[in-house]
Amino acid sequence: MGENIETFLAQLGNRVDEQTGAVSAPIHLSTTYSHPKFGHSTGFDYTRTKNPTRAILEEGLAKLEEGAQAIVTSSGMSAIQLVFQLFPAGSAFLVSRDLYGGSYRYFKEIERQGIAKFLYFDTEEELAAQITENISAVFIETPTNPLMREVSIKRVAEIAKSKGALTIVDNTFLTPLRQKPLTQGADLVVHSATKFLAGHNDILAGVVVAKTQELGERLLYLANTTGPTLAAFDCWLFIRSLKTLPLRFNQQEKNAKIVVEVLQNHPAVKEVFYPGVGAMVSFKIADESKVGPFLEQLKLFTYAESLGGVESLITYPTTQTHADIPEAERLAYGLTPDLLRLSIGIEDAHDLAADLTQGLSIVTRK
Numbered sequence: 001m002g003e004n005i006e007t008f009l010a011q012l013g014n015r016v017d018e019q020t021g022a023v024s025a026p027i028h029l030s031t032t033y034s035h036p037k038f039g040h041s042t043g044f045d046y047t048r049t050k051n052p053t054r055a056i057l058e059e060g061l062a063k064l065e066e067g068a069q070a071i072v073t074s075s076g077m078s079a080i081q082l083v084f085q086l087f088p089a090g091s092a093f094l095v096s097r098d099l100y101g102g103s104y105r106y107f108k109e110i111e112r113q114g115i116a117k118f119l120y121f122d123t124e125e126e127l128a129a130q131i132t133e134n135i136s137a138v139f140i141e142t143p144t145n146p147l148m149r150e151v152s153i154k155r156v157a158e159i160a161k162s163k164g165a166l167t168i169v170d171n172t173f174l175t176p177l178r179q180k181p182l183t184q185g186a187d188l189v190v191h192s193a194t195k196f197l198a199g200h201n202d203i204l205a206g207v208v209v210a211k212t213q214e215l216g217e218r219l220l221y222l223a224n225t226t227g228p229t230l231a232a233f234d235c236w237l238f239i240r241s242l243k244t245l246p247l248r249f250n251q252q253e254k255n256a257k258i259v260v261e262v263l264q265n266h267p268a269v270k271e272v273f274y275p276g277v278g279a280m281v282s283f284k285i286a287d288e289s290k291v292g293p294f295l296e297q298l299k300l301f302t303y304a305e306s307l308g309g310v311e312s313l314i315t316y317p318t319t320q321t322h323a324d325i326p327e328a329e330r331l332a333y334g335l336t337p338d339l340l341r342l343s344i345g346i347e348d349a350h351d352l353a354a355d356l357t358q359g360l361s362i363v364t365r366k
């Protein structure tokens, strides 16, 4: 990328419509495109295959993650599903143990259907100990959701490659502003763009970015075949959102660091999980029986699922995002019922800190 990322994103979609000079990229709602002559195409035939608004967005995202091809889908889950269609039935995978609950549910479901097999790991050592030539790909989150565990993408990709496996990274939490897995050896990146990339809690979207043209072409073929691609209007909202991604993310991260300090020094907080980067913070509350009253006491933080938007949210993974992971399994890896997860927004940090402090005042001190 020649220019800096802020410049590139602010200008995304500008200068694409020479005819009118539109500064904001047009929304092409047409599902079909006329052929100028028999056997000729404008490059657009049918919107499932390719849409002009989506194409602008996909080119932007490919550049952002430094990949050859991006595909924008209707949700993060459809992006993950698209990636797993790359592998033949019966394939085996090694995946992060602490994982978004929906990804876990999807893996369990395709395992139940006999389509794939999954093994779980926490550390690079556990990965190295379990991997064999039978593993088709390694799928990781780093940092993980919600325990913020980290692995080295470079190391994971080296281990995977040594056995001929691909590396897939869910980069939802850090975005390419802080982490570019394809530059560290990963083959594929997925995002729930519903979260930081779109950032306004108003569109559901997913992204897959492939490092090589070859993988990109195969994914385009699969996307055209199975039809998970995002509608034009949502693509336009997504383009608009990306223009402010650096502004939003920088503010969210700055706020998160202030919130982390307040939590770390609060007597009603047992433990804080923050990887030192990004805007996701988890913490354990001193008195687990006060989770409900604490959530009800908050005025600014909204008790809701999801993350990454401009509005700060608080989530209770045990009953919300991670409820589909069996209790014994959750407890065994540290996802205990005293854990809460914060997604820090762009509000004033001191207002956020004050809300947490007044909320925590009702929790018994440790």
Ligand SMILES: *Cc1c(COP(=O)(O)O)cnc(C)c1O
Pocket (backbone or CB within 6 Å): 075, 076, 077, 078, 100, 102, 103, 141, 145, 170, 172, 173, 191, 192, 193, 194, 195, 204, 205, 206
């Ligand atoms: C939300 C989320 C997903 C799923 O994305 P949707 O857009 O909700 O389908 C996948 N991975 C992570 C890390 C998430 O937070």
